[in-house]
Amino acid sequence: MPDPWIRTTTDQHVTHITLDRPEALNALTPGLREKLIDLLAGASADPDVRAVVLTGTGRGFCAGADLRGGPPAGERIAGDVARTLRLGAQRLIAAVLDCEKPVVAAVNGTAAGLGAHLALACDLVLAAESARFIEVFVRRGLVPDAGGAYLLPRLIGPQRAKELMFFGDALGAADAERLGLVNRVVPDGELDKTARAWAARLACGPTRALTLTKQLVNASLDTDRAGAFAAEAAAQEINMTTTDAREGVASFTERREPRFRGR
Numbered sequence: 001m002p003d004p005w006i007r008t009t010t011d012q013h014v015t016h017i018t019l020d021r022p023e024a025l026n027a028l029t030p031g032l033r034e035k036l037i038d039l040l041a042g043a044s045a046d047p048d049v050r051a052v053v054l055t056g057t058g059r060g061f062c063a064g065a066d067l068r069g070g071p072p073a074g075e076r077i078a079g080d081v082a083r084t085l086r087l088g089a090q091r092l093i094a095a096v097l098d099c100e101k102p103v104v105a106a107v108n109g110t111a112a113g114l115g116a117h118l119a120l121a122c123d124l125v126l127a128a129e130s131a132r133f134i135e136v137f138v139r140r141g142l143v144p145d146a147g148g149a150y151l152l153p154r155l156i157g158p159q160r161a162k163e164l165m166f167f168g169d170a171l172g173a174a175d176a177e178r179l180g181l182v183n184r185v186v187p188d189g190e191l192d193k194t195a196r197a198w199a200a201r202l203a204c205g206p207t208r209a210l211t212l213t214k215q216l217v218n219a220s221l222d223t224d225r226a227g228a229f230a231a232e233a234a235a236q237e238i239n240m241t242t243t244d245a246r247e248g249v250a251s252f253t254e255r256r257e258p259r260f261r262g263r
Contacts, residue, residue, distance in 0.1 A: 026057070
């Protein structure tokens with residue numbers, strides 16, 4: 001049964017996932033979060049899907065977790081918060097980071113809290129000129145969650161990450177690009193077109209090589225040189241068994257454009 005708050009289509013080997021709850025700036029309920037996790041897992045497992053685009057409708061990309069409906073603080077049992085976070089927001093961020101296909105975020109508006117981290121976990125981030133990124137946690141007296149203290153220092157360094165998290169100021173798209181949080185800022189009316197063009201290029205690429213590259217880069221800051229070199233060698237060994245690797249070498253020797261199949 002379709003979820004009324006999320007739309008998904010697959011076309012030309014690209015799965016488009018659109019959060020469609022504009023009246024709530026696409027805030028994530030537990031059910032919506034689980035649906036996203038399932039869709040990302042499905043994209044990983046489907047050989048006909050070779051790229052993913054994640055975006056939202058209305059003025060918001062995602063305003064974070066929908067905090068309504070949770071138990072009052074006095075009724076929580078010790079361990080509930082950590083368990084909920086581990087099984088919820090952290091699983092969603094891991095699903096993006098671990099997706100075996102390139103994921104492009106097309107940030108159409110406000111991305112706050114979990115919503116900001118959802119965008120920043122993607123492999124490539126496009127932002128509309130009206131987009132804003134907000135580390136909103138400090139405004140609520142909360143510690144950043146959803147992997148924020150893991151993601152931001154790796155993207156912009158610890159000092160800039162602390163500035164964003166300590167003050168909770170809204171960061172405009174141009175400043176986000178300047179800091180290195182997004183790949184490119186485009187006019188609002190060109191966001192969908194640009195995201196589709198980038199995804200189409202990815203979907204024509206050597207999918208397994210892109211997957212292995214993603215895994216190497218994501219792990220690079222968590223390992224030493226010896227581990228990184230060993231992982232690189234293993235990835236090369238695995239990739240050279242793929243049809244696309246053979247096609248890439250053949251196209252080079254035959255002086256023609258490669259025709260990758262994602263296999």
